[in-house]
Amino acid sequence: MTIRYLKKYAALEDVVTVEEAESLWEWMCQQAHPAVNLSKCQHLHTAVLQVLLAARPKFVGEIGDSVLAMALGQAHADSAGHESMTKKGVTL
Amino acid sequence: MTVNDLLHQFVVEARDCLESISQRLLALEKAPHDQELLNDLFRSVHTLKGNCGLFEFPSLERVVHAGEDLLDQVRHGRMTYHAEMGDVLLEAMDFTADMVDLIERTGGVTSESQIPSERLATRLRAFLQANTKASQQAEVHQAEALPPATPPSWLASIPPDWCTEFPQSVAWRYEPEPECFFKGEDPWRLAGLAPGLKAITVRPLTPWPDLSELDCYRCNIEILGISDAPLAYLTEHFRYVPEQIAFHELHTGVAATTPSISEVNQPELSLPEVIRQRALQIWDEQRHILTQSDLAPGTAASIRHVFLQLLRATQAPQLAAAEASLQALGDSAGSEALHSWSALHHPAGGPEQAKSSTPSTAVLQFAADAAKTAPAPSSEENAHSRVLKVAQDKIDRLMDLIGEMVVAKNALPYLAQRAETVFVQRELAREIKAQYAVINRIAEDMQHAIMQVRMMPVGTVFQRFGRLVRDISKREGKEVQLLIEGEDTEADKNIIEALADPLIHIIRNSLDHGIETPDKRQQAGKPATGTIRVTARQESDRVIIEIHDDGAGIDARKVRHKAVERGLVHADKAEALSDSEAMQLIFLPGFSTAETVSDLSGRGVGMDVVRTAVERVNGDVQLHSQLGLGTTIRLSLPLSMAVTNVMIIDAGGCRFGVPMDLIVETVRVHQEDIHHFKQARTTVLRGRIVPLRALHELLELPGEASVNEEGEHAVLVVRMGAENMGLLVDHFHGATDIILKPLEGVLTGMTAFSGTALMGDGSVLMILNPKELMS
Secondary structure (H helix, E strand, C coil), rough: CCEECCCCCCCEEEEEEEHHHHHHHHHHHHHHCEEEEHHHHHHHHHHHHHHHHHCCCCCCCCCCCCHHHHHHHHHHCCCCCCCCCCCCCCCC | CCHHHHHHHHHHHHHHHHHHHHHHHHHHCCCCCCHHHHHHHHHHHHHHHHHHCCCCCHHHHHHHHHHHHHHHHHCCCCCCCCHHHHHHHHHHHHHHHHHHHHEEEEEEEECCHHHHHHHHHHHHHHHHHHHHHHHHHHHHHHHCCCCCCCCCHHHHHHCHHHHCCCCCCEEEECCCCCCCCCCCCCCCHHHHHCCEEEEEEEEEECCCHHHCCCCCCCCEEEEEEEEECHHHHHHHHHHCCHHEEEEEECCEEEEEECCCCCHHHHCCCCHHHHHHHHHHHHHHCCCCCCCCCCCCCCHHHHHHHHHHHHHHHHHHCCCHHHHHHHHHCCCCCCCCHHHHHHHHHHCCCCHHHHHHHHCHHHHHHHHHHHHHCCCHHHHHHHHHHHCCCCHHHHHHHHHHHHHHHHHHCCHHHHHHHHHHCCCCCCCHHHHHHHHHHHHHHHHHHHHHHHHHEEEEEEHHHHHHHHHHHCHHHCCHHEEEEEEECCCCEEEEHHHHHHHHHHHHHHHHHHHHHHCCCCCHHHCCCCCCCCCEEEEEEEEECCCEEEEECCCCCCHHHHHHHHHHCCCCCHHHHHHHHHHHHHHHHCCCCCCEEEEEEECCCCCCCCHHHHHHHHHCCEEEEEEECCCCCCCCEEEEEEECCCEEEEEEECCCCCCEEEEEHHHEEEEEEEEHHHHCCCCCEEEEECEEEEEEEHHHHHHHCCCCEEEECCEEEEEEEEEECCCEEEEEECEEEEEEEECCCCCCHHHHHCEEEEEEEEECCCCCEEEECCHHHHH
């Protein structure tokens, strides 16, 4: 398992595969204010990314993968009122 | 097949491709509009690119890909081929060849190759860009009249600051299909790895539902990105999802869609028409299969099924009737019944429908063409499958084995002798000899057959000359024409390989010292374009290669002067030499007449290297030159060097072998006929003075050369270049075939011996190298 569900947040680490999208979604559904830590995440599958985009969790710590940071930053900038912890408009 | 085998295969095929590419490129210089040639060239490059794509060699693929794109434009007549393009293409090819070598050595490419690779690719792409600019300028007037291309609607969702920040890049939109996760796709990864990625964003296709209602395994996103890589790379990167991806080039404002295959081939046809044509083609192919005898029932049944599907796909006018009649035939229908049915219900129009439902003539033509061309490739494939590609080391192994076989076979006569003398079994001895004769014959046939396999046309070496002459003559400002004759002449692989470097050296010499600059040539009353003629032919058991240039020729006076200046010969001796003898001085080590050292030749390592290399394979070099008219260098080489015929001699109690091709004769000379002059001994044979040397002295063997009862010496007369020399030995023995093994290890430096051979009785025979021994 590359997702560790902690008390305050879920830590997504290394490469998160498609099989883990469902458990993450279930976990997100149960949380009132879900938060995730992506600092050690190298890659996550599109299905997992989709869950993150839909659930709009709070991000704990920096996002390790710069491409991911850019996409999530943009997506969160689009959805007004939601505070994003990543730098906006990161370029590679 | 392991990855290593695959890699090996790749290296072999890549070399083949490169060879044909280089030939075609050179041929193209002479005929830049030859469509056939262009197509061939493109095909070779395309094959090479395809092979590169199998492995992760990005720097290699990038260059080849750029080359392919360029050639594709040339092939379609959108650009014209010119010499500059050829230069860059050849350079790219050299780079590719280096990469292939590297891959063979290390199994991969290093990151160091990245920079030259990118530089080459950019240079190749520069031609493409120059062309698009030119055509854009040409179209400016037309473009003014036309409204500018409307940007796709999705472009609006890309943040406008990206477009201003990266004006020269390509924007793309990737919309994965909803079910893509079940196909094992990971669109985010694909998008994240897009070449030259500058910015990326993800958006939901439809607004996200309430989290509890989300189906996380149904893809509901679109990915928008900006890349500064060329469009071609992006197209290549997203090649598996062509219908889900859209590109837009920001600087040109042109929406680029991935062209489908049908559009490339038949740009003017609409999609239903393409499907229809394809269906007709398949129909004809099925009919062709039906005509074959011994058709399995299963095949007939599946063909029937294909017909059924095709009928529906083409929406033939009498669909219902045709389908019904096909159903009536049943699963067990024979091939003949199906064949006649398919003729009757042909979608392009059966015999009687042809008039009523006149399909367009183009379609009919297409179908007919398809029928005609369909069997052709298969027969071609058959021809290819008959040629077997075998790695060289396997052939070498066979060669070694047959060598051992020859040696082992030679043990039989010894055995026969022992049976007769030791065991007094004459009958058995005779039988052994009879068996030996049979084995001997088979072994000889086998050896001959393997030798044939190792034969290669000398043209394989000549191919490199075209490039060499082109490059050097360009750099030197000389006009040179290269004529090659007899490239089909065959010789052993080892000989051909040993020949490559000396030949290139000779050609370089001809280019550098031989051929004059155009104005000098015209002053001398010669055509401005110089000619280098390389001819190869077979003369009995030798291959003769002549390199002739019509350049300045060799000045014997200069050669004499230079040789004396360099201390290679004594001044008196140099004066005594005839002109043609003086010219041979250029073969001496350390000789060079060039005033300045160029990077071509003139380092003083020229002709002696050539001679050594040629003599190593038992060949010899001759040189003729006429001042002002040109130079001819003639190489004479054995066809094969695998088995050497030697004569066995005896001196000081040791046995030695002397290569048969050096021996002129064996004579007995009476002691009194030997003239002594100080240390030197000579004798007169057939009116010519022959210097004599004793092998005992040369090898410091104990004792003196023995004489027989009649007071005669055994003299082996050997050829030393143009002269003969006598070698005093003790006894002559017979001749035998041996496999010469070169000396190894610490013995390598002993030039007096050319190698060793294992004899049938298990003893080792040292083979003399008389040229080195007596010079």
